[in-house]
Amino acid sequence: MLDDRKLAVLRAIVEDYVSTNEPVGSKALVDRHNLGVSPATIRNDMAVLEEQGYIQQPHTSAGRIPTDKGYRLFVDRLSTIKPLSKAEKRAIETFLSGAYDLDDVVGRTVRLLAQLTRQVAVVQYPSLTRSYVRHVELVPVATGRVLLVLITDTGRVEQRLIETFHELSEESVGHLRALLNTCLSGLAFGDVPGAVSDLPEKVSPEERPAAAAVLSVLLETLVEKHEEKVVFAGAANLAHVDFSRSFRDVLEALEEQVVLMRLLGESADSSTVTVRIGTENPDEGLRSTSVVAAGYGVGDLTLARLGVLGPTRMDYPGTMGAVRAVARYVGQILAGS
Amino acid sequence: MLDDRKLAVLRAIVEDYVSTNEPVGSKALVDRHNLGVSPATIRNDMAVLEEQGYIQQPHTSAGRIPTDKGYRLFVDRLSTIKPLSKAEKRAIETFLSGAYDLDDVVGRTVRLLAQLTRQVAVVQYPSLTRSYVRHVELVPVATGRVLLVLITDTGRVEQRLIETFHELSEESVGHLRALLNTCLSGLAFGDVPGAVSDLPEKVSPEERPAAAAVLSVLLETLVEKHEEKVVFAGAANLAHVDFSRSFRDVLEALEEQVVLMRLLGESADSSTVTVRIGTENPDEGLRSTSVVAAGYGVGDLTLARLGVLGPTRMDYPGTMGAVRAVARYVGQILAGS
DNA sequence: CTTGGCACTCGGAAGTATGGAGTGCCAGTA
DNA sequence: TACTGGCACTCCATACTTCCGAGTGCCAAG
Numbered sequence: 001m002l003d004d005r006k007l008a009v010l011r012a013i014v015e016d017y018v019s020t021n022e023p024v025g026s027k028a029l030v031d032r033h034n035l036g037v038s039p040a041t042i043r044n045d046m047a048v049l050e051e052q053g054y055i056q057q058p059h060t061s062a063g064r065i066p067t068d069k070g071y072r073l074f075v076d077r078l079s080t081i082k083p084l085s086k087a088e089k090r091a092i093e094t095f096l097s098g099a100y101d102l103d104d105v106v107g108r109t110v111r112l113l114a115q116l117t118r119q120v121a122v123v124q125y126p127s128l129t130r131s132y133v134r135h136v137e138l139v140p141v142a143t144g145r146v147l148l149v150l151i152t153d154t155g156r157v158e159q160r161l162i163e164t165f166h167e168l169s170e171e172s173v174g175h176l177r178a179l180l181n182t183c184l185s186g187l188a189f190g191d192v193p194g195a196v197s198d199l200p201e202k203v204s205p206e207e208r209p210a211a212a213a214v215l216s217v218l219l220e221t222l223v224e225k226h227e228e229k230v231v232f233a234g235a236a237n238l239a240h241v242d243f244s245r246s247f248r249d250v251l252e253a254l255e256e257q258v259v260l261m262r263l264l265g266e267s268a269d270s271s272t273v274t275v276r277i278g279t280e281n282p283d284e285g286l287r288s289t290s291v292v293a294a295g296y297g298v299g300d301l302t303l304a305r306l307g308v309l310g311p312t313r314m315d316y317p318g319t320m321g322a323v324r325a326v327a328r329y330v331g332q333i334l335a336g337s
Numbered sequence: 338m339l340d341d342r343k344l345a346v347l348r349a350i351v352e353d354y355v356s357t358n359e360p361v362g363s364k365a366l367v368d369r370h371n372l373g374v375s376p377a378t379i380r381n382d383m384a385v386l387e388e389q390g391y392i393q394q395p396h397t398s399a400g401r402i403p404t405d406k407g408y409r410l411f412v413d414r415l416s417t418i419k420p421l422s423k424a425e426k427r428a429i430e431t432f433l434s435g436a437y438d439l440d441d442v443v444g445r446t447v448r449l450l451a452q453l454t455r456q457v458a459v460v461q462y463p464s465l466t467r468s469y470v471r472h473v474e475l476v477p478v479a480t481g482r483v484l485l486v487l488i489t490d491t492g493r494v495e496q497r498l499i500e501t502f503h504e505l506s507e508e509s510v511g512h513l514r515a516l517l518n519t520c521l522s523g524l525a526f527g528d529v530p531g532a533v534s535d536l537p538e539k540v541s542p543e544e545r546p547a548a549a550a551v552l553s554v555l556l557e558t559l560v561e562k563h564e565e566k567v568v569f570a571g572a573a574n575l576a577h578v579d580f581s582r583s584f585r586d587v588l589e590a591l592e593e594q595v596v597l598m599r600l601l602g603e604s605a606d607s608s609t610v611t612v613r614i615g616t617e618n619p620d621e622g623l624r625s626t627s628v629v630a631a632g633y634g635v636g637d638l639t640l641a642r643l644g645v646l647g648p649t650r651m652d653y654p655g656t657m658g659a660v661r662a663v664a665r666y667v668g669q670i671l672a673g674s
Numbered sequence: 675c676t677t678g679g680c681a682c683t684c685g686g687a688a689g690t691a692t693g694g695a696g697t698g699c700c701a702g703t704a
Numbered sequence: 705t706a707c708t709g710g711c712a713c714t715c716c717a718t719a720c721t722t723c724c725g726a727g728t729g730c731c732a733a734g
Binding site for chain 3: 023
């Protein structure tokens with residue numbers, strides 16, 4: 001029901017509108033793209049496209065702009081991801097390889113992505129539950145209090161203060177630490193709950209309450225969703241775009257940890273770039289934005305997601321290319337450390 | 338040269354302008370504050386105040402607004418810090434006491450401060466160099482690589498990946514770890530460099546290169562300025578205020594780590610609230626903003642600073658009260674853990 | 675030193691042209 | 705049947721004008 005030329009027209013409208021930020025009319029279209037037909041013909045096509053809901057007019061006698069549905073069709077069928085230039089790839093590589101710990105990797109990634117796309121970048125820390133335990137550390141910090149430190153194979157360090165309520169000697173702590181390490185080292189975080197269930201029985205009775213406290217915190221740390229840390233950068237890029245006035249809503253949404261979590265969506269396959277356009281977004285206040293996201297990880301394992309948020313009027317092919325490239329390089333960096 | 342009434346007029350102008358965001362005229366002043374004199378008299382006073390540079394007119398025949406110099410006088414001599422209400426204090430206390438580790442304390446603090454003042458809050462992590470070593474951990478993560486983890490008495494955990502370039506056995510790592518801990522535990526970070534200088538001599542020759550690598554990273558971690566982490570929250574509050582269009586500049590400045598560092602200024606005494614108004618700010622792009630900051634710490638020791646950034650047209654007494662109160666409570670929380 | 679009166683200024687709101695980009699429709703052509 | 709040129713119409717932006725009123729500075733009188 002949409003012949004080739006109508007699709008070409010839609011593509012041209014999207015491209016022109018993205019680059020000029022002004023409603024595009026039939027005359028401008030035939031001028032800028034050599035479509036080989038007259039404006040009047042294009043007008044007929046546009047009428048059809050509008051009837052089907054792919055484009056709309058801000059007001060009578062203005063040019064057309066794409067609707068969310070129009071962008072969706074464009075992304076799905078009318079465009080291909082644009083690979084980055086050699087120079088850009090090299091820049092990514094050198095910039096990321098200078099990182100010296102996980103915080104730094106994530107921090108650099110988010111800034112890099114923001115700069116590359118000139119939009120707001122969002123990066124999720126590698127998921128705990130999908131990583132492996134490298135080491136468990138238990139440090140007494142005061143009487144009745146110990147600090148639990150978890151180190152993952154991706155270099156993430158998770159810390160938690162534990163109230164043991166009972167006096168705990170240096171040796172007891174050492175004992176517990178050794179026990180935990182032999183028990184857990186190398187284990188996937190997901191398997192930890194099963195592995196520690198019988199642990200309290202292995203310690204002396206007077207150590208038992210403390211061990212129980214440590215365990216409960218340990219399990220809590222693994223389960224709690226809000227530990228899925230997410231950071232963002234490039235908020236200043238929002239100011240450039242004129243989001244009418246929803247701009248404040250967008251900023252507010254970004255500062256809500258919960259919203260940020262949902263933003264990137266559920267993990268699909270690593271390396272597949274997903275796009276969520278305008279009203280497809282679950283969150284109120286992000287209805288005028290689009291999110292381009294991808295998973296990243298080591299090998300087949302997807303550890304977390306990263307992406308970019310911008311106006312629905314965005315350069316999808318370019319943004320998707322940047323997101324995909326950055327996701328890949330981050331995976332490589334993580335694999336190498 | 339400024340009699341009491343002129344000062345009262347300046348105070349009234351600041352207060353009115355802050356609450357209405359409109360230039361204030363002589364008539365409105367006598368209406369809202371019972372000054373006991375006529376508008377004409379006030380006009381004369383205003384002419385003097387303007388001549389001295391405390392207020393200015395946006396354009397002829399408009400009301401007056403305070404200049405940076407005017408705000409300065411207001412803060413220094415015409416206002417007193419406004420204590421928080423009992424309810425607010427209680428809210429702070431309960432909100433902060435729920436934190437379970439340092440990241441959480443800092444995160445909650447910055448969000449709290451942003452909400453309390455409806456402005457942008459900035460919090461600096463407790464300085465490393467002014468803390469004490471609680472524990473040093475060394476974890477092999479791959480051949481030729483170990484992870485160095487520093488735990489401070491304030492609960493801060495610092496991690497760093499180290500390239501040893503040489504194979505390192507489990508025992509060697511254990512040995513080194515024990516050595517480091519006996520050497521450093523309880524030491525102030527500032528004293529660490531002196532204490533470790535002779536450490537390479539205490540290990541066997543084949544361990545020496547690795548030990549040297551660890552040491553160099555350790556010292557680097559202590560020295561490097563950019564490790565002074567700073568976070569901010571409440572950027573959405575900027576959108577509400579009309580910063581003419583410098584708004585984007587402000588956001589950009591906030592995302593520059595370097596600027597953020599300088600923002601809070603040098604540590605003065607703990608618990609003293611400092612104010613930097615408009616052009617007093619070192620940074621371009623923050624010339625239309627004011628910063629209210631205070632140090633926080635445990636006892637006499639100032640660990641770091643926190644504060645609030647907003648338009649020069651801000652409620653100084655209230656903001657100063659909030660900053661001071663939050664700084665105190667954070668100190669208490671840190672002391673208790 | 676303070677006050678009421680007065681002429682003057684100037685920004686902002688509201689109203690009024692005007693031009694041009696764009697549309698829909700229709701009749702004519704290949 | 706699909707495309708095209710022509711034409712009348714719509715309506716947003718922009719610029720220009722008008723007008724009101726809050727506010728000022730100055731001055732002479734109290």
